[in-house]
Amino acid sequence: xxxxxxxxxxxxxxxxxxxxxQYQKTILENHCxxxxxEIVKYYEEDHSAKNFNRPKWIELSDYCKRNMNGVxxxxxxxxxxxxxxxxxxxxxxxxxxxxxxxxNSVENPLDMSNPDNKILLSLYLMLPEIEKxxxx
Numbered sequence: 001x002x003x004x005x006x007x008x009x010x011x012x013x014x015x016x017x018x019x020x021x022q023y024q025k026t027i028l029e030n031h032c033x034x035x036x037x038e039i040v041k042y043y044e045e046d047h048s049a050k051n052f053n054r055p056k057w058i059e060l061s062d063y064c065k066r067n068m069n070g071v072x073x074x075x076x077x078x079x080x081x082x083x084x085x086x087x088x089x090x091x092x093x094x095x096x097x098x099x100x101x102x103x104n105s106v107e108n109p110l111d112m113s114n115p116d117n118k119i120l121l122s123l124y125l126m127l128p129e130i131e132k133x134x135x136x
Contacts, residue, residue: 002037005060007076009045021046024077031075031106040071049084050132052092064101073102079124081105084132086125093121 008024021044032039041063047054064071074096076082082103083089093103093112104110108124110117
């Protein structure tokens with residue numbers, strides 16, 4: 001059974017646009033139920049995704065370092081819930097890979113062992129970053 005950490009994140013503006021923490025959590029819980037995943041932890045965040053200097057993300061990261069044999073995957077609903085900063089996101093993915101922990105999206109999952117998916121990952125992470133820079 002895959003052991004997962006659920007991660008949800010919003011900014012105040014996103015809450016009002018129907019992207020609530022509860023909505024994200026429901027998507028993640030349903031995904032876990034349908035795939036027989038064990039939820040080991042749940043973190044919810046209300047900070048910007050422009051970097052990883054977020055209280056709950058730091059807590060999640062510390063937990064994974066202490067319990068890397070007890071976690072297989074960190075999941076979130078969409079890639080923009082994880083990050084809107086391509087460079088920092090890639091660094092985080094590499095960091096967790098060294099711990100033996102996968103980082104992935106439920107709505108746009110990627111097989112990270114397939115090198116071709118690096119292109120898709122870059123797109124998923126760059127589009128929100130560009131939208132943010134353009135004020136969209």
